[in-house]
Amino acid sequence: MKSGSKLEKLFNQGEFVVSGEIGPPKHANADIIREHARMLKEYVDAVNLTDNQTAIVRISSIASAVHVLAEELEPIVQMTVRDRNRIGIQSDLLGAYSVGVKNVLCLSGDHQSFGNHPTSKNVHDLDSIQLVKALKDMRDEKKFICGDEIKEHEPRFFIGAVANPFGDPFEYRVMRLEKKINAGADFIQTQCIFDMDRFERWMEQVRERGLHKKAKIMAGLMPLKSHKAAKYMQKFVSGMIVPDEIIERMENAEDKKAEGVELCVEQIKHLQQIEGVAGVHIMAVNWENIIPTIVEKAGLYPRPQIKE
Numbered sequence: 001m002k003s004g005s006k007l008e009k010l011f012n013q014g015e016f017v018v019s020g021e022i023g024p025p026k027h028a029n030a031d032i033i034r035e036h037a038r039m040l041k042e043y044v045d046a047v048n049l050t051d052n053q054t055a056i057v058r059i060s061s062i063a064s065a066v067h068v069l070a071e072e073l074e075p076i077v078q079m080t081v082r083d084r085n086r087i088g089i090q091s092d093l094l095g096a097y098s099v100g101v102k103n104v105l106c107l108s109g110d111h112q113s114f115g116n117h118p119t120s121k122n123v124h125d126l127d128s129i130q131l132v133k134a135l136k137d138m139r140d141e142k143k144f145i146c147g148d149e150i151k152e153h154e155p156r157f158f159i160g161a162v163a164n165p166f167g168d169p170f171e172y173r174v175m176r177l178e179k180k181i182n183a184g185a186d187f188i189q190t191q192c193i194f195d196m197d198r199f200e201r202w203m204e205q206v207r208e209r210g211l212h213k214k215a216k217i218m219a220g221l222m223p224l225k226s227h228k229a230a231k232y233m234q235k236f237v238s239g240m241i242v243p244d245e246i247i248e249r250m251e252n253a254e255d256k257k258a259e260g261v262e263l264c265v266e267q268i269k270h271l272q273q274i275e276g277v278a279g280v281h282i283m284a285v286n287w288e289n290i291i292p293t294i295v296e297k298a299g300l301y302p303r304p305q306i307k308e
Helices: 006-013 031-040 061-070 086-098 128-141 170-183 196-208 227-236 244-252 256-271 288-297
Strands: 017-022 046-049 075-080 103-107 158-163 187-192 216-221 277-282
Touching (some): 017 216, 031 061, 061 086, 075 086, 086 128, 128 170, 158 170, 170 187, 187 277, 196 216, 227 244, 256 277, 256 288, 277 288
Parallel strands (some): 017 277, 075 103, 103 158, 187 216, 216 277
């Protein structure tokens, strides 16, 4: 057992794992984090806390994790390399582990030009692959990036990374995934999937390289509220493919939110049949209260318990 986290234990049991996501608020009151944690804790096995998503200032992911832990839900802390140098990153990781965080998801982070401080300087002292390696070395080698020994109480994280099967060039996507897994990633969360055919082709390459046996692949899903949201992602969100038939289906639906839920449930059931998919990560942006409905309709409730 690398970390002893609930997430790791459920994967080791062979369960189909479900994670959700909570976006911290743009103010200092954490009530909404706790409210969402209470709502989700019976329906997901762990929940991501985003790290200043879209480069907008919010409550930190680590502070958010403290509030989630208080509600007895397991956090996955997101850590970006955009805002911190290697000193700050390692310090924050020690701090996160000291308050009970056992899962970390390593990311580059959205470019600051997308956020509310577009003239700020990014850091990128490390890239996301180097961040994965740093976490692994702190855990397994008991060393900081500089080579200094961590003499005791090393942070033992279950290490996550992200993958985008929909970026170009397509052939490069699995190569980049392999680099992250070789660096030490234990689990992977993917970009939101709407183009299932392309995702299946990506998974074929994943299986050809045996990567699904080295790390747990969690397929990312985003329930749609409307056809307008689907059109926006198709046209303006880079690295995301939304087929026309999904937009047409949403546009023709009388109850668009209900159709979005049904589509997400269908996707989950399809993903469960794909070899190498170990779970789903549901990103219901500004719609967290729909996750329990999706989990129930997909037949994933109640969630499994840890076998002692």
